[in-house]
Amino acid sequence: MADSENESRSSRDRILIAAATMLGENPAAQLSVRAVAARAGVSTGSLRYHFPTQRVLLDTVLAGIYDLVAPGDPIHDRSIPARDRLVECLRQVLAPVEVGERAREAWRKTYESFLASEPTSAAREAHFAMARQAQQRVEYWLSALADEGALPDGDITRRARFLNTVLNGLSIERALPTKESVLQSETDTLYMAVDSVLSPPPTQR
Amino acid sequence: MADSENESRSSRDRILIAAATMLGENPAAQLSVRAVAARAGVSTGSLRYHFPTQRVLLDTVLAGIYDLVAPGDPIHDRSIPARDRLVECLRQVLAPVEVGERAREAWRKTYESFLASEPTSAAREAHFAMARQAQQRVEYWLSALADEGALPDGDITRRARFLNTVLNGLSIERALPTKESVLQSETDTLYMAVDSVLSPPPTQR
DNA sequence: ACCTGAACACCGTTCAAGT
């Protein structure tokens, strides 16, 4: 790699490293232009030169983190249809929840921390961080599909929010009593949610 | 009502009306302090006096809108687009859940009955009945829309199940701590879910 | 090509001062 190329990357990389570090220190960190630029030791203008919007910066740094953390993420396996991959990823979010008694155990913790009484501000912060991470994870998957053209144009944030709500619903349903096996209708529901996200919006008025 | 009380309310009401109007004109409107204050013809300080944070203002105006808008079962009111009617019905399911402390209260009951420990068979039966009723209610709405041709052919049961999962997700999210107002993204999510149900299935590869 | 930093047009919140 040529020297000039190396030099040209150092500033961009310092920005990415600074942002990733800040996110590591506090997953709920705000990553404002000035905060990241200061941490990286560059100007806001330089940051904007490399990352035209904050959203682009955020996406880039998260992609970096998740690529590092989950290189075998099934979202990248193009031998499988996009919808199946996304369903698989969402299913993996649900997997640790388990079913029945184990699922109740998980929700018991949630209950005691956030529902039993007015949560402490520390508990609130912790929940913000968790929710934000969940949101970012789904956004990462959607971004990956968007990159390969499998996702119609549109706001990724709101579609990720939608999928997370579905995940929350499925998660609580795993813990509540049910007549039939949850897991069967769960797959069906996941595919409905994923299809609605992967399909072009209704050609509405 | 005393004159002084009347006078004291007019400014607060103007703020609420201004905010509601702006939201009516554009549901994605930003409702900044200055924009609402200007529209209401009051100062930012006055707005802050009545509504200590933007979050409080947002919650208040949205609660007012829903209370005003949801008196009867609107599924049969063909003067309104099918999707709006269905969203409205689903919103009415959510309405009694309330937000924040009240929502936690509702989930506390659910927790104690079904999650705290292995539920008694009586509790299980009770939950089956509730879940079945919820399912039937949504199925009823979907059938009504199918009768008038507003719903594509297909299995109503699974689509109702899907919508109920979304409702469960939204319901638990009302009780958990959130950074922004839940109610705004809630509408968005409801429309996404409803559109996916009302749209013909993706023309599959 | 890359970078600087001032400037712009916004935020939400606070607060001394008025009535």
Add this chain to the structure above:
DNA sequence: ACCTGAACACCGTTCAAGT
């Protein structure tokens, strides 16, 4: 008690100017 509007401490983005 209610209201004003300036001030504060932030945002993200733009851009003329430098190297």
